[in-house]
Amino acid sequence: MAVQTAESTTESAAPSVDLGPAAALSCRECGHRVPLGPVFACQECFGPLEIAYDFSAHDTEELRRRIEAGPANIWRYAPLLPVPADVATKPNINPGWTPLVRADNLARELGVTGGLYVKDDSGNPTHSFKDRVVAQALEAARAFGFTTLSCSSTGNLAGAVGAAAARAGLRSCVFIPHDLEQGKVVMAAVYGGELVGIEGSYDDVNRFCSELIGDPAGEGWGFVNVNLRPYYAEGSKTLAYEICEQLGWRLPDQIVVPIASGSQLTKIDKGLRELIELGLVEDRPYKIFGAQAEGCSPVSAAYKAGHDVVRPQKPKTIAKSLAIGNPADGPYVLDIARRTGGAVEDVTDEQIVEAIRLLARTEGIFAETAGGVTVGVTRKLIGSGALDPALTTVVLNTGDGLKTLDAVADTGLTATIRPNLDSFREAGLA
Amino acid sequence: MAVQTAESTTESAAPSVDLGPAAALSCRECGHRVPLGPVFACQECFGPLEIAYDFSAHDTEELRRRIEAGPANIWRYAPLLPVPADVATKPNINPGWTPLVRADNLARELGVTGGLYVKDDSGNPTHSFKDRVVAQALEAARAFGFTTLSCSSTGNLAGAVGAAAARAGLRSCVFIPHDLEQGKVVMAAVYGGELVGIEGSYDDVNRFCSELIGDPAGEGWGFVNVNLRPYYAEGSKTLAYEICEQLGWRLPDQIVVPIASGSQLTKIDKGLRELIELGLVEDRPYKIFGAQAEGCSPVSAAYKAGHDVVRPQKPKTIAKSLAIGNPADGPYVLDIARRTGGAVEDVTDEQIVEAIRLLARTEGIFAETAGGVTVGVTRKLIGSGALDPALTTVVLNTGDGLKTLDAVADTGLTATIRPNLDSFREAGLA
Numbered sequence: 001m002a003v004q005t006a007e008s009t010t011e012s013a014a015p016s017v018d019l020g021p022a023a024a025l026s027c028r029e030c031g032h033r034v035p036l037g038p039v040f041a042c043q044e045c046f047g048p049l050e051i052a053y054d055f056s057a058h059d060t061e062e063l064r065r066r067i068e069a070g071p072a073n074i075w076r077y078a079p080l081l082p083v084p085a086d087v088a089t090k091p092n093i094n095p096g097w098t099p100l101v102r103a104d105n106l107a108r109e110l111g112v113t114g115g116l117y118v119k120d121d122s123g124n125p126t127h128s129f130k131d132r133v134v135a136q137a138l139e140a141a142r143a144f145g146f147t148t149l150s151c152s153s154t155g156n157l158a159g160a161v162g163a164a165a166a167r168a169g170l171r172s173c174v175f176i177p178h179d180l181e182q183g184k185v186v187m188a189a190v191y192g193g194e195l196v197g198i199e200g201s202y203d204d205v206n207r208f209c210s211e212l213i214g215d216p217a218g219e220g221w222g223f224v225n226v227n228l229r230p231y232y233a234e235g236s237k238t239l240a241y242e243i244c245e246q247l248g249w250r251l252p253d254q255i256v257v258p259i260a261s262g263s264q265l266t267k268i269d270k271g272l273r274e275l276i277e278l279g280l281v282e283d284r285p286y287k288i289f290g291a292q293a294e295g296c297s298p299v300s301a302a303y304k305a306g307h308d309v310v311r312p313q314k315p316k317t318i319a320k321s322l323a324i325g326n327p328a329d330g331p332y333v334l335d336i337a338r339r340t341g342g343a344v345e346d347v348t349d350e351q352i353v354e355a356i357r358l359l360a361r362t363e364g365i366f367a368e369t370a371g372g373v374t375v376g377v378t379r380k381l382i383g384s385g386a387l388d389p390a391l392t393t394v395v396l397n398t399g400d401g402l403k404t405l406d407a408v409a410d411t412g413l414t415a416t417i418r419p420n421l422d423s424f425r426e427a428g429l430a
Numbered sequence: 431m432a433v434q435t436a437e438s439t440t441e442s443a444a445p446s447v448d449l450g451p452a453a454a455l456s457c458r459e460c461g462h463r464v465p466l467g468p469v470f471a472c473q474e475c476f477g478p479l480e481i482a483y484d485f486s487a488h489d490t491e492e493l494r495r496r497i498e499a500g501p502a503n504i505w506r507y508a509p510l511l512p513v514p515a516d517v518a519t520k521p522n523i524n525p526g527w528t529p530l531v532r533a534d535n536l537a538r539e540l541g542v543t544g545g546l547y548v549k550d551d552s553g554n555p556t557h558s559f560k561d562r563v564v565a566q567a568l569e570a571a572r573a574f575g576f577t578t579l580s581c582s583s584t585g586n587l588a589g590a591v592g593a594a595a596a597r598a599g600l601r602s603c604v605f606i607p608h609d610l611e612q613g614k615v616v617m618a619a620v621y622g623g624e625l626v627g628i629e630g631s632y633d634d635v636n637r638f639c640s641e642l643i644g645d646p647a648g649e650g651w652g653f654v655n656v657n658l659r660p661y662y663a664e665g666s667k668t669l670a671y672e673i674c675e676q677l678g679w680r681l682p683d684q685i686v687v688p689i690a691s692g693s694q695l696t697k698i699d700k701g702l703r704e705l706i707e708l709g710l711v712e713d714r715p716y717k718i719f720g721a722q723a724e725g726c727s728p729v730s731a732a733y734k735a736g737h738d739v740v741r742p743q744k745p746k747t748i749a750k751s752l753a754i755g756n757p758a759d760g761p762y763v764l765d766i767a768r769r770t771g772g773a774v775e776d777v778t779d780e781q782i783v784e785a786i787r788l789l790a791r792t793e794g795i796f797a798e799t800a801g802g803v804t805v806g807v808t809r810k811l812i813g814s815g816a817l818d819p820a821l822t823t824v825v826l827n828t829g830d831g832l833k834t835l836d837a838v839a840d841t842g843l844t845a846t847i848r849p850n851l852d853s854f855r856e857a858g859l860a
């Protein structure tokens with residue numbers, strides 16, 4: 001079954017790299033196709049490039065059996081990803097197949113009757129969904145002969161790149177603002193790669209990385225979220241695949257996804273559509289909802305104003321892993337939310353913290369601030385009627401509370417007593 | 431096939447609780463048997479009670495198929511654990527089936543040629559192996575009608591109990607020394623249970639908990655590591671099961687296990703022996719090695735001195751999750767290390783930190799201090815010739831580096847530069 005077939009036989013006739021079913025790069029704006037390579041922008045229109053696949057070889061039931069017999073990580077979906085068929089034998093951090101938690105306690109609190117699930121990606125090797133995307137970028141880096149894995153980051157991505165490069169035996173060089181909190185520096189530095197502080201803001205770090213890619217000094221460097229971005233981004237499809245397989249090869253009715261650049265949400269939509277086209281799930285409607293923090297809500301603001309374009313904002317929120325003021329995929333997110341009948345909503349920092357506590361208290365899941373955003377937005381969308389509590393709903397938690405302890409730092413002891421029963425009784429604990 | 435059959439038909443004729451194949455409690459010292467209940471010490475000799483199973487119903491190949499078709503968590507082994515058959519349908523945090531990482535880079539550094547693996551338990555829901563044992567205690571608490579889950583803790587256990595109780599809808603009440611670091615308090619408190627600070631040392635906390643169990647105020651309370659200890663401890667068997675299944679139903683030749691109370695090591699041995707007796711793995715020799723920090727090495731000291739008893743120590747080490755100066759299972763650990771041809775060894779705090787860095791740099795695994803202990807001891811045992819580098823070796827990492835960031839707090843930036851290529855070249859990074 002062909003989801004997207006290669007238009008040019010030249011591409012498939014002389015492939016320079018083996019990235020499995022990935023056939024070419026295709027511009028999301030103008031459709032122009034180029035061979036697979038470490039490029040990310042269309043030569044014709046400067047639009048973003050994404051992977052075009054040739055899935056024509058797949059028989060639905062044989063594919064399903066192959067997936068189900070695969071490893072308990074994202075490589076069970078190797079036939080649908082831009083990776084070589086033998087990917088599972090290569091040293092990679094093997095993320096994925098994280099729990100889809102049936103959240104009955106949370107459902108009761110939120111009034112959801114149709115089945116509520118939390119896709120908990122804090123179980124990944126470095127405890128965020130970034131391991132999924134970096135794992136793809138690593139395979140692309142190997143395919144293109146890169147010897148250094150790199151990125152700009154302020155947190156989760158730095159650790160994911162450092163860990164993946166260490167496992168694969170590649171050099172890593174991660175760029176961060178020089179004045180990051182010491183804890184975050186430790187988490188990124190412990191893997192032993194180069195960790196370079198840049199005297200400037202995160203924007204300065206990004207600008208410098210773009211400069212480095214164009215310079216001979218950057219030769220042999222794979223920047224996971226720049227020149228490897230088309231491959232990297234595909235990792236988010238695995239969230240869609242896992243959710244459907246864990247639901248028994250069924251689409252959720254509603255799914256709530258955090259928005260940083262917006263790439264994750266667009267790739268989850270892509271993954272769901274692929275499963276439909278491949279016949280692995282029944283073709284029926286699903287709604288995708290986007291979640292932002294009020295302090296960085298450019299997509300939510302555009303959605304509410306009925307705009308097609310996103311006006312950049314200067315982020316100011318505790319949800320730092322979502323704090324991208326000028327999200328590259330913002331317009332695509334707006335399109336998907338509207339097309340599927342979803343919505344985009346935002347919550348305040350206070351509501352984020354409340355939601356982190358709610359999720360921990362009801363389900364024993366300690367989410368990072370991004371998880372507080374999705375749970376908080378879910379609650380708000382139920383309140384407004386945009387999200388139907390009678391339908392099956394999946395909420396994403398993309399990171400780990402241990403990495404954003406500051407958000408709940410005022411959590412403390414419920415009592416302090418002396419070590420005897422009288423003191424215990426006096427405290428009203430008996 | 432009967433591994434351990436119930437001696438008394440009374441026990442199995444009138445079971446008051448359904449805990450699957452668990453048939454009775456049996457004293458590890460005198461063999462006296464009592465019905466399943468929330469008791470932990472033998473009435474006859476005060477020896478520790480452990481679970482006696484009736485595995486007589488199992489056909490080997492049918493059992494293997496059932497396990498392999500089970501969920502990607504510890505409940506795939508439900509037929510071998512003290513839990514009801516429908517355990518996977520109950521709200522529990524469902525730990526386990528964590529990665530067994532083929533550690534070829536680390537093997538090269540250590541000179542291991544026979545295959546080196548790291549069993550990485552940082553992937554559990556609250557990022558330590560404690561989720562395995564607490565998950566068992568939770569099922570026992572439900573079976574005995576307890577409504578509060580409790581423990582004394584200084585770290586990992588508090589989070590595991592808080593999370594499990596939240597998921598199950600039980601009350602939790604965790605006791606900790608009142609002056610713990612704020613970060614640890616937050617990690618334990620976020621799940622919304624009672625978190626009680628005790629004015630005193632950890633020993634005072636423990637003494638108070640024992641007092642509470644004997645008092646009417648403690649009625650309905652399940653202390654996971656006290657009155658539920660026989661059930662709790664069995665959770666460590668799942669490490670043995672998973673390692674063997676992940677090796678393709680094969681025993682490792684050598685396994686390196688951290689020692690706190692020593693319970694984990696004894697239960698891993700029990701798990702391996704069960705797999706042999708059930709016919710799930712070939713019966714051939716394996717060696718179990720115990721690992722301690724020099725600053726709390728009572729078992730290692732006894733092993734080296736050729737003693738059968740363990741002399742208590744006052745702990746002083748950065749490996750706080752292993753800092754039990756008077757380990758209850760110390761004599762059993764000595765027995766197992768000697769019987770299997772293993773050894774017990776210890777490493778300094780400096781060697782622990784070096785080993786944390788080594789594991790992170792070579793395999794992208796960021797271990798807590800306990801993981802530094804096992805990797806450091808593995809290196810030392812290879813150096814001394816006690817561990818054979820030509821044999822298949824599994825090293826346990828039982829926790830997450832994010833919880834013991836202090837150990838590597840001096841890890842930092844490798845360079846600081848201005849955001850331009852000249853500065854980049856001057857720093858020698860090109």
